[in-house]
Amino acid sequence: MSRIGKKPIAIPKGVKIDVQPGAVEVQGPKGRLRQPLPPGIGFELEGEELHARLLREDAQLGKFQGLARSLVANAVQGVTEGFKKELDIVGVGYRAELKGKQVHFALGYSHPVVYDLPNGIDVTVDKQTHITVTGIDRQQVGQVAANMRRLRKPDPYKQKGVRYTGEVLKKKAGKTGAK
Numbered sequence: 001m002s003r004i005g006k007k008p009i010a011i012p013k014g015v016k017i018d019v020q021p022g023a024v025e026v027q028g029p030k031g032r033l034r035q036p037l038p039p040g041i042g043f044e045l046e047g048e049e050l051h052a053r054l055l056r057e058d059a060q061l062g063k064f065q066g067l068a069r070s071l072v073a074n075a076v077q078g079v080t081e082g083f084k085k086e087l088d089i090v091g092v093g094y095r096a097e098l099k100g101k102q103v104h105f106a107l108g109y110s111h112p113v114v115y116d117l118p119n120g121i122d123v124t125v126d127k128q129t130h131i132t133v134t135g136i137d138r139q140q141v142g143q144v145a146a147n148m149r150r151l152r153k154p155d156p157y158k159q160k161g162v163r164y165t166g167e168v169l170k171k172k173a174g175k176t177g178a179k
Contacts, residue, residue, distance in 0.1 A: 005065030008049040009073045012080050017050060019043045024050075024072050028079025031120070031136045035075045038064040043072065050076075078136035085145035087131040091160035094152070095128035103131070107152040107162070115148060130165070 011017060018025040024043055025034045037043070040061045044051050052069040054061050077083075089096055089107075097104045103123055105113040117123055121135045121144050131148065135141045145164070154161035156172045163169065 003066070005052045005062065005069045007069065008046075008051050009069065009076060011045075011048050011050060011076065015076060015080060017045055017076075019045055019050075024075070026072070026075040026079050028076070030079050030082050033075040033079055033136060035071050037068050037071075041065055041068040043068075074138045078138055082134055082136050083138045083141045085133045085141055086165035087133070087145060087148055087162055088165050089129040089131070089162050090154070091152075091158075094160065094162075096125050096131055097128065098123060098125045103148070105148075105151055105162075108160075113151050115151070118144065 012028075015026065015028040018027075019042075021042075022039075023034055023036045025032065027033075040055050040058065041064050042053050042055050044053055050072065052065050052072070054065055089105075091108060093106060094108060095106050101117045103115045103117065103125070105115065107113055118140065120137060121133060121140060123134075123144075124132045126132070133141055133145045133148070135144075149162045149164065152161045154163040154167070154169050156169060157174055159169055159171060
């Protein structure tokens with residue numbers, strides 16, 4: 001059995017849990033999430049705690065028990081606190097601008113890059129070079145941030161591009177001149 005899967009999930013006040021066969025629905029102050037479960041895994045609500053249980057004894061189900069517990073714990077945290085990823089844009093003339101449900105990037109290409117935001121994701125742009133991606137679904141927040149980073153990956157030579165806040169890049173040495 002999984003060590004992570006054995007841990008109970010504490011349910012904060014104001015969060016409603018609906019355990020269904022094959023899914024768990026979590027509703028809180030920030031919204032509602034439905035988390036599908038791997039086959040063979042179920043959840044039981046005991047007081048103010050939620051426990052992941054194996055529906056049948058199988059040695060291969062232990063890893064899925066930990067996965068399901070983590071996914072549901074992320075859903076509970078998402079509907080109460082939410083998730084956030086921060087990106088920095090580094091480079092002369094590189095910037096971003098929020099227009100409605102689109103983010104317009106100027107990243108050194110011959111054309112502006114337009115990124116459409118999916119439902120459930122909010123973006124704020126500070127000083128045109130700092131982007132904050134927020135939402136209740138951890139996977140979706142991370143994917144949107146990764147897609148934005150992919151628009152212009154950080155260059156190891158000039159250190160320019162879109163990077164996560166706090167990301168440390170190894171600077172590579174350029175070519176040496178002819179002698």
